[in-house]
Amino acid sequence: MSEGAGEEGRGHAKPKKPRSFWKELPLLVGIALILALLIKTFLLQAFSIPSNSMQNTLQVGDRVLVDKLTPWFGAEPERGEVVVFRDPGQWLPEQETEQNAVQVFFSAIGLMPSADEKDLIKRVIGVGGDTVACEKGGSVTVNGKALDEPYLYPGNTPCDDKPFGPVKVPKGHMWVMGDHRADSLDSRYHQRDGSAMVPVDKAVGRAVVVAWPLDRWGTLPVPDTFGQEGLAANMVGTAPAALGLAGAVPIVLWRRKRRKAERRSSPDTATAAAGAADAASIKG
Incomplete structure (x- = not known):
């Protein structure tokens, strides 16, 4: 070997052997789990619909994505939004459920619902300062304005099964109702036990998209009736x-x-x- 060849050999390091896929896999899985946990905590979380109370807007078994980001910036639930919230006071029956280690792990990162979390999903009808009411045979009113509710389950009336009000929603609370009025134990049914007004700090976030099944994919916008002029009468003064x-x-x-x-x-x-x-x- 010539001198030049020897110098050339010493000037070039041997290329590093790439790590095998199996050695990289634990790192990739760890990063994916950390990202999943961060997304669940601060950005989006998937929830499964367990009951008929929001039909036909939501069906049993639908998976909805809930926006958890905007509440971190001070946003509060608004009229017409579909929101997920923690049980404000024995709305859900006590259930003894057990989860194995795998279920606990996947619920922690948001891939499965937790048995310890008691969540409900309803539509916000009134917010702090609003006066809400509904007489039998009439429409739901917010600050005296009647709501046009095309999202109601076919055959349902606005409140014939449980008329209410007028009641004023305290600041920092919300009045919620299911779209399937005849099958929804919502704010109307919890006036006597004092939990009809759901505290805003119980809100997990707003449901924004039906993500599963794919044939039901779609967004969950605020209905036009909640944007009518004069509805937010409490803000005039x-x-x-x-x-x-x-x-x-x-x-x-x-x-x-x-x-x-x-x-x-x-x-x-x-x-x-x-x-x-x-x-x-x-x-x-």
């Missing part, structure tokens, strides 16, 4: 006040800054002017 406060803040800051400038330039004059203003206000 607060909006002008909020705008007035927002406009007053810069004016107050400007006046304070101007007074400080006057005091620095002419302390005696500024003090006298301020005293005269205070005296005038006391007399008034």
